[in-house]
Amino acid sequence: MNTPSMLRALPADHRQRLMRLAREVSFPPGTRIFNEGAHADQFWIIRTGSIELDTHVPGRRSAVIETLGHNELLGCSWCFAPHVWHLGATATTPVRAYEFDATAVRSMCRDDPALGQAVTQWVGEVLAHRLRSASTRLLDLYAPYGAGSTV
Template identity: 85%
Template sequence: MNTPTMLRALPVDHRQRLMTLAREVSFPQGARVFDEGARAGRFWIIRTGSIELDTHVPGRRAAVIETLGPNELVGWSWMFAPHVWHLGGTATTPVRAYEFDAAAVRSMCQGDPALGQAVTRWVGEVLAHRLRSARTRLLDLYAPYGAGCTV
């Protein structure tokens, strides 16, 4: 199953309203986009390029969890209190993206319950997809060969 994109997940009128808050940004290769534990005040939809999501591992280099590419949502921590990044992110190539101010989006969603429900469902579907992908990767790494594990 593919990652739920805003294009597929949101009705046209909701997409158009949300895009009124978008700002075009770019990140050079190697740029740190956000840090684990920092305030999650923005999120992005990648237009071109890729961003690696990583997590801090004490005494070691950060572990890459997933790589996101075009049309994918970068960040969900902005939606749920305490609005702190659960992961970090680094541009692995030059990135062009749409950036959204999280407080403005939350406010817009609060003022329009149908939009809020659609955005919440979209972000929830993205989270569910990423959890399934992480589970599959963990099974690939740690399940005994031929154990018959199904995903």
């Protein structure tokens, strides 16, 4: 199941208002976009390219949780206090994206409760999907053989 895109999740008028805050950015392959534990003050909608989300695993290499692409939301931690990244992100191919200032979007959401509810619902659905993906991926990587199977 893919994460809900802004196009599917938000009504047209809300999308248009958010897009007025967007600026186009690009990241070359290998760019570390954000690190786990850093302040989450932006988010992105990926236009082209791929980005890996990862998590730190003590004593091991970081575990890739999910690969994001076209129309997907990069960054959810900006939406909920304490606004700190829970994962890290690295561009694996050239990436073009729309970048949003999280403070401006949170302010817009506070001023328009309907917009705030729609954005929070969207980000919440993305978070739920990512949590399922992270759980499955970490079981695949680190659980004993067959630990994830049910009888």
